[in-house]
Amino acid sequence: MQDSPSLVDQCTAVLEMNDRGNYTQPAHGLYPHQWLWDSCFVAIGLRHIDVERAQTELTSLIRGQWHNGMLPNIIFRDDAAYRTDRNIWRSWLNPYAPNGVATTGITQPPMLAEAIVQVGKKLALPERRSWYRMMWPALVSYHQWLYTERDPHKEGLMLQIHPWETGLDNTPPWMAEMHEHQLPVWITIIEKTHLDRVINLFRRDTRSVPIDERFSTVEALTLFDIQRRLRRKGYDINKILDHGLFAIEDLAFNSIFIRANQHLRDIAKTIREDLPEGLDASIKKTETAFEQLYDPYSGQYYSRDFITHRLLKIPTVATLLPLYAGSISKETAAKLVKMLENDQAFGTAYPVPSVTANSFWFHPRLYWQGPSWVNMNWLIIDGLERYGYKDHAAALRESTLEMVEKSGCSEYFDPHTGQAAGAMNFSWTAALALDLFKTQK
Ligand code: GLC
Numbered sequence: 001m002q003d004s005p006s007l008v009d010q011c012t013a014v015l016e017m018n019d020r021g022n023y024t025q026p027a028h029g030l031y032p033h034q035w036l037w038d039s040c041f042v043a044i045g046l047r048h049i050d051v052e053r054a055q056t057e058l059t060s061l062i063r064g065q066w067h068n069g070m071l072p073n074i075i076f077r078d079d080a081a082y083r084t085d086r087n088i089w090r091s092w093l094n095p096y097a098p099n100g101v102a103t104t105g106i107t108q109p110p111m112l113a114e115a116i117v118q119v120g121k122k123l124a125l126p127e128r129r130s131w132y133r134m135m136w137p138a139l140v141s142y143h144q145w146l147y148t149e150r151d152p153h154k155e156g157l158m159l160q161i162h163p164w165e166t167g168l169d170n171t172p173p174w175m176a177e178m179h180e181h182q183l184p185v186w187i188t189i190i191e192k193t194h195l196d197r198v199i200n201l202f203r204r205d206t207r208s209v210p211i212d213e214r215f216s217t218v219e220a221l222t223l224f225d226i227q228r229r230l231r232r233k234g235y236d237i238n239k240i241l242d243h244g245l246f247a248i249e250d251l252a253f254n255s256i257f258i259r260a261n262q263h264l265r266d267i268a269k270t271i272r273e274d275l276p277e278g279l280d281a282s283i284k285k286t287e288t289a290f291e292q293l294y295d296p297y298s299g300q301y302y303s304r305d306f307i308t309h310r311l312l313k314i315p316t317v318a319t320l321l322p323l324y325a326g327s328i329s330k331e332t333a334a335k336l337v338k339m340l341e342n343d344q345a346f347g348t349a350y351p352v353p354s355v356t357a358n359s360f361w362f363h364p365r366l367y368w369q370g371p372s373w374v375n376m377n378w379l380i381i382d383g384l385e386r387y388g389y390k391d392h393a394a395a396l397r398e399s400t401l402e403m404v405e406k407s408g409c410s411e412y413f414d415p416h417t418g419q420a421a422g423a424m425n426f427s428w429t430a431a432l433a434l435d436l437f438k439t440q441k
Contacts, residue, residue, distance in 0.1 A: 007405050007437055012049060014409045014430035015042065022060040023075075024431075027411065027423040030208040032082065034075040036061060037167050038428050040111035041375050044118045045431025048438045051122045055131065058115055062138045064103045068096040069145030071112065071138075072103035073164060088227070094235045105235030109167050109256040110146065112139055113263035118435075120267075132271045140276060143264055146257065147282050149237045156282070156289030157249040158257055159306040161240055162226055166250045168354065168368040169223075170215050172361040173303045173312035174248065175369075182246060183218070184225055191218045209411075213365045213421050247306035251293060255301075255321035256379070258287060262326065287327040299335040301328075314361065315339075316368075317354045317376045320346065323383030333387045340380075340392065350403045351396060352377055353415035364414045365421040371412035374400060374429045378436065397436050404433040 018025045023034040024042045031038075039057050046054035064075035076086045078101075086102040094105060116135050120128040150158040160166055163174040183191075190196050196217035200206065205214055215223070226246055233239040241247060261283040268275055275283075293301045295311055301322050302311040320336055322328045339345040344358040354368045354376065355361045363370045377400045384393035403418040409430040411422030 007401065008434060011045065011404075011409060011430035011434040011437075014425045015046060015049070015427060015434075017425055018427045020077075022056050024057060024427045026428065027208075027426045030205060030423045033077050033085070034060065034064070036071055036073045036108040037111045037375075040115035041378070041428035042431045043115045044378075045428075045434040047119045047122045048434055051119065054119045054122075058112065058119065058135065061112070064098060064101055065138055065142070066094070066096040066098060066103075066145075068149070069141035070096070070149070071107055071110075071142050073106055073108035073167075074104045076102040078102070088224075088231075090231060091235070093231065104164075105230060106162050106165050107146075108165060109253050110142065110260040111256060112142065113260040113267065114256075116267065117263045129271050132267045136267065136271065136273060139264065139267070140279075143261065144276065144279065147279070151282075152237070152241060154285075156285035156287075157254055157292070157304070158286075159247045160250045160253055161230060161237075161245060161247055163223060164227075166253055168252055168316070168318065170219060170366075171252075171316050171318065171368045172314045172355060172359070173316065174250075175219065175361075176314060177246070177248065177305070177312065178219070178222055178226075182226060183222055187218055187221050187225065190221065196221075209422055212363075214367060244307070248312070249293070249304045249306055250318070251301055251303040252318035252321050254286070254290060254293070255318070255325040258290060258325040258327050261286065290322075290325065290327060294332070299332070300339075315345070315356045315359065317346070317352055317373070317380075319356075320352065320380050321376075321383070323387060324379040326383065326386055330387065337384070337387075337389055337392060340396075348372070348415040350399055350413055350415050350418035352380055354412075357415070364416055367412065367422065370415065371421050372400075372403065372415045373412050374404065374432045374436075378432045381436070394440075397440055401433060401436055404429060409433065 015024060023039055025032050026035055026038045039061055043054040043057040046057055061071060064072050076082055089104045091097040091103045091105055120131055123131055146158050163169050199217050229245055230240060293304055295302060300315060300319050302313050304311050320340060323333055323336055341347050345356045346352050348357050350372055352372055353370055354373060355370050361369050365371060377396055381393045381396050403413050406418055407413060407420040409426055410420035410424055411426040414421055
């Protein structure tokens, strides 16, 4: 690809526009707070502009860390205008919540280790060691919290309790389960009486983004209902599981976790730290347990219901994330790459669609049910490179950059036309496009 100052300038401008001092908001208006995995992706791009600022993006996440090690998916802005957002969650109900900072009571995919390592690559070894040492306690306690709270049966896989924890909010396997098992009676009545059309008028997200690019109102209400049930249990995992609330071992989350554990080990080696007792064995168990998500008949991995262990057999972009995990065999990786090549599956003109193109769920502009997302592409490119698929990785890098050059830093893109969809001036699109541009060989 030719030198492209306009892409770099564009991405830099978006990151500057969304800079809130010590963190970057994902997008003005729609996403005004600090999100966990967004900040990780942002740091990966920011390291090319200003390493110190990239470090701040990550250290600022620690102010939201709970005393039990959890990193929340959102740290709320301390501003009178956002009192409602803070009150919906009331994180202070849980004794482990941090003092003086309002957060949610759930997490998001563990991208922190990757972000720490990517930022570390920009530092000379002595500084890198200090950087790793600075982040080590928070990172280790986060991974320990995941093993303690999210793997209660010690099976090796992490469970999630809300679709928002996967980062792929309306991804079909979760939505199918939600429609099947989680709709409360009052929401069914709203649906039957078409009252949702009236409620549509009061939605905040659809002030920034067309309604056909977002959740349906019934889905949005159900998500808030699940959140309210979690709040009623004070975000206490034992109470949540005792009451049989939603629990899924999500494929995207667990793929990212496997890679994060590899990074954790490398960081430990670099700073000559031992992993806390038991953690090393737990990490090994996760890689083995991950294979239980594999279905030999379709040659794919899936998310799994935590209680029944039933695989949720709907292919989505998460299907390709085991490439990023890096723990799967070369033979299985080859099967996933075939799906990426297939234009009925993930091989659209502007890949990678968040749902296979031939799926019943596929809508080219509907959030995580069709559009291509730059963060998913970044993870898949990284996985392809490590499995030796250099040409596939280069082609995906190029089409991703072309999509952003053509349509700007939008939140997501129509996978057939590459047109912008969702929020405009979206931070992780800017940061990761910048990174893909700067790291091309
Ligand atoms: C949406 C995305 C989620 C992201 C958040 C902020 O909810 O689905 O992954 O973290 O926006 O950008």
